[in-house]
Amino acid sequence: MATLFVSDLHLDAALPAAISQFEEFLLGPARGADALYILGDLFESWVGDDDDDPASERVCAALRSFGDSGVACYACHGNRDFLLAAGFEQRSGCRVITDPTIVDLYGERVLLTHGDALCTADHAYQRLRSVVRTASWQRRFLRLPLATRKQLSHAARQGSRAHTAVVAPEIMDASEAAVAAVLRETGLRTLVHGHTHRPGVHEFALDGAAARRYVLGAWYEQGSYLRCAPGRYELLTLPRLPSAAGGSGGGPE
Numbered sequence: 001m002a003t004l005f006v007s008d009l010h011l012d013a014a015l016p017a018a019i020s021q022f023e024e025f026l027l028g029p030a031r032g033a034d035a036l037y038i039l040g041d042l043f044e045s046w047v048g049d050d051d052d053d054p055a056s057e058r059v060c061a062a063l064r065s066f067g068d069s070g071v072a073c074y075a076c077h078g079n080r081d082f083l084l085a086a087g088f089e090q091r092s093g094c095r096v097i098t099d100p101t102i103v104d105l106y107g108e109r110v111l112l113t114h115g116d117a118l119c120t121a122d123h124a125y126q127r128l129r130s131v132v133r134t135a136s137w138q139r140r141f142l143r144l145p146l147a148t149r150k151q152l153s154h155a156a157r158q159g160s161r162a163h164t165a166v167v168a169p170e171i172m173d174a175s176e177a178a179v180a181a182v183l184r185e186t187g188l189r190t191l192v193h194g195h196t197h198r199p200g201v202h203e204f205a206l207d208g209a210a211a212r213r214y215v216l217g218a219w220y221e222q223g224s225y226l227r228c229a230p231g232r233y234e235l236l237t238l239p240r241l242p243s244a245a246g247g248s249g250g251g252p253e
Contacts, residue, residue: 003105004030005037005226007114007194007216008252010080012044013055017241021223022059025238026066029225033071039194039216040078040099040114045157047149048142049087060092067093076101079116079125079195079252080157082133083142102186106230111188115195115215116252118174118182124163125172164252172252173198179213180206192216192226195252199224199235218252 011019030036043056067073073092076099077084084096100113120126131137141149164172173196183191189211199217203210214233217224223238 001106002033002227002229003035003037004033005039005112005192005214005216005228006219006224007039008041008078008197008218009038009223010041010044010218010220011055011059013053014044015220015241016055018219018223019055019058021219021238021241023062025223025225026062029227029236029238030066030071031069035072035074036066037097037103037112037192038073038075038094039112039192040076040116041080041194042075042078042084043081045150045153046081046083046088047146047153048083049085049091050146052146057091060088063092063094076112076114078114079129083138100182100186102188105228108190109188110190110192110228111182111186113182113191113193115174115193118178118193119172119196119252120175120178121171121173122167124167172196174213174215176204183211190214194218197252201233201235 009018009022011022042059046056063073073094074097075084075092075094076097088094089096100111103110103112116125116129144152174193179191183189183206189206189209191212192214194216196215197218198215200215202213202215204213205211214226214235216226219241222240225236225238227234227236
């Protein structure tokens with residue numbers, strides 16, 4: 001009896017070893033779980049549900065086979081794949097959930113989120129996020145030809161890497177004040193998120209009560225996941241990936 005969580009896989013054709021590791025994960029540690037939650041950035045990019053990238057289709061096929069085995073699979077939007085919608089659900093068998101969302105894990109209510117909204121010190125990114133997450137912007141973008149969307153997505157990723165290279169790492173990390181605020185707002189004491197690429201377990205006091213924040217790692221170099229069983233959380237790693245020249249590794253944006 002266990003529920004698993006992953007985030008920031010950033011899967012694409014540039015790092016086929018990561019796709020293979022994800023397929024092996026679905027056939028191995030994840031098989032037989034109660035549920036799998038993918039907390040954003042499953043893909044390095046997703047320009048719409050008509051995205052015809054063969055690597056993305058390979059991932060969707062693996063997820064559909066995984067779901068057919070009887071394990072419930074859920075995915076929330078990340079900053080790279082916030083256009084996942086009904087077409088992705090049909091292709092993958094995953095259910096897209098809102099970000100943030102609250103789940104019951106063996107009697108404990110837990111808050112799940114991708115984590116980018118917690119990085120409030122990165123003002124440039126938050127301004128961008130406030131624009132691209134609007135329904136009007138997304139409607140306009142999705143009306144563009146697929147080839148144009150792919151070109152724009154590539155340019156955006158290059159811009160993101162340039163931004164990450166010059167911004168202090170602590171600015172791109174989750175703000176303690178933002179973490180405390182979202183937990184107070186929901187009345188919860190346990191948070192699971194990704195995005196920052198800084199896996200770890202943070203225990204702290206919130207208004208006199210014990211609180212915990214579990215941060216999921218990225219899969220650029222090594223896959224990892226959080227395993228939740230009744231009364232127990234474990235951050236676990238998979239075998240280290242072979243390095244890939246020209247891979248898409250880097251910061252969280």
